[in-house]
Amino acid sequence: MLIGYARVSTPDQKPDHQIDALVRAGVALGNIHVDIASGAKASRPELDLVMKLLRDGDTVKVTRLDRLGRSLLHLVTLGAVLAERGVGLHVVEQGIDTTTAEGRAMFGMLSVLAEYQRELIVANTRDGLAAARARGRVGGRRRRLTVEQAAAAQQLYDAGTHTVAAIAALFDVPRSTVYGHLDPDRIGDRHAGAGRVCHPEGDRLADEGHESFT
Missing domain, CATH: 3.40.50.1390 (Resolvase, N-terminal catalytic domain)
Known part of the structure; x- marks a missing residue:
């Protein structure tokens, strides 16, 4: 159909x-x-x-x-x-x-570009955090994300490549902060890896070392 x-x-x-x-x-x-x-x-x-x-x-x-x-x-x-x-x-x-076959190959190229984009987001975020630490801004965890960081967190979450715990560690904030910036309609309803769905409870277990989706 x-x-x-x-x-x-x-x-x-x-x-x-x-x-x-x-x-x-x-x-x-x-x-x-x-x-x-x-x-x-x-x-x-x-x-x-x-x-x-x-x-x-x-x-x-x-x-x-x-x-x-x-x-x-x-x-x-x-x-x-x-x-x-x-x-x-x-x-x-x-x-x-x-x-x-041609269409699948073209879509495969999009996959490569998406992975490159994801790596750029991660690398730029890490560079920004490192620069902030080098300037002495290390006191306490930030409770909020910038607009750009929130958008990056949503992209990483939607892509299914990072748990909330991994995203929180990347931005040096608690998981609750990441959850507060994610679209509530998308939480617990994403596909990760081979079609596996990640839920907030799964992120908690990942933090405790029971399972990791990254």
Whole structure:
């Protein structure tokens, strides 16, 4: 089955162009789901519904990658989940189709870029912390994250590569501070590694040495 997904950022924007493109790509009008949400907003009820409807052998179609994912890391994570479930992804206007060898190779390049982006985030954050310590700012743990750090923490969490405990250690803050900056709709509902879901309780156990997802 072909399932289409479209997104506009505000109610003033119209999804007509996306819907028309998806229909031309073979998606039945009744199988097209539309969200009204900004690119950074985690809550997307129609996308959540699409993920529940998809079955092995289905293909989800979007017009462009930025209509589907909140970030490059989120796109790659979502693509991995779809692949694991045997679901294809066809990005109509950018010529990406993971049901073909060429499309899978192109999406694999995105995975490499996402990993590079993640490593840059980690490296830049560590450099910043080291510079702060070198200037004597070592008294006590910071209770808040900057806007940039909060965004980086959300990306690392969404990607499923770091537990909350690992993110907290990276930014030198308590786990409660990281939880306070994460989108509450995403906590306990992410895929890590081979489709494994991480929960706050799992992060607590990881801290105690029982299990590690990193």
